[in-house]
Amino acid sequence: MTTRTFMLTLEDLQPGTTYYYRLVATNADGTTYGEDETFTTPGYLSPIIQPATPPLLAIPAIAFPAETTGVRGTGALTEAQKLEKALKACGRKPRKKRAGCERRVRKKFKKKK
Numbered sequence: 001m002t003t004r005t006f007m008l009t010l011e012d013l014q015p016g017t018t019y020y021y022r023l024v025a026t027n028a029d030g031t032t033y034g035e036d037e038t039f040t041t042p043g044y045l046s047p048i049i050q051p052a053t054p055p056l057l058a059i060p061a062i063a064f065p066a067e068t069t070g071v072r073g074t075g076a077l078t079e080a081q082k083l084e085k086a087l088k089a090c091g092r093k094p095r096k097k098r099a100g101c102e103r104r105v106r107k108k109f110k111k112k113k
Contacts, residue, residue, distance in 0.1 A: 016043035083109045 013019065019041070023034035077085070083105065090101035 013041050015041050017041050079109060 017040065018038055020036060020038050022036050025032045025034075086105040086109070087102060090098055090105055093101050
């Protein structure tokens with residue numbers, strides 16, 4: 001096995017971003033996969049000088065909900081989630097209209113399967 005050193009210049013990388021990579025070498029003897037590696041580009045330098053004392057206003061912590069079981073990354077709802085959402089909307093209707101709404105919703109989602 002021969003070890004080779006190489007250099008690569010990367011362009012148009014986003015600041016403050018972690019990049020993942022793996023080297024792959026192929027020759028007549030086969031293919032070898034390197035370890036998964038990462039590097040993070042430096043972030044932007046702030047043009048504003050930060051005050052020496054912390055501000056009096058607290059920055060709120062924002063909790064994001066966990067990802068649901070829909071199509072990952074698209075925000076699309078599954079058929080079961082759509083049915084659940086429609087039935088929940090029926091639950092907010094007056095009692096006299098609720099049963100009819102639920103029947104229509106169940107019939108609509110039954111046809112799609």
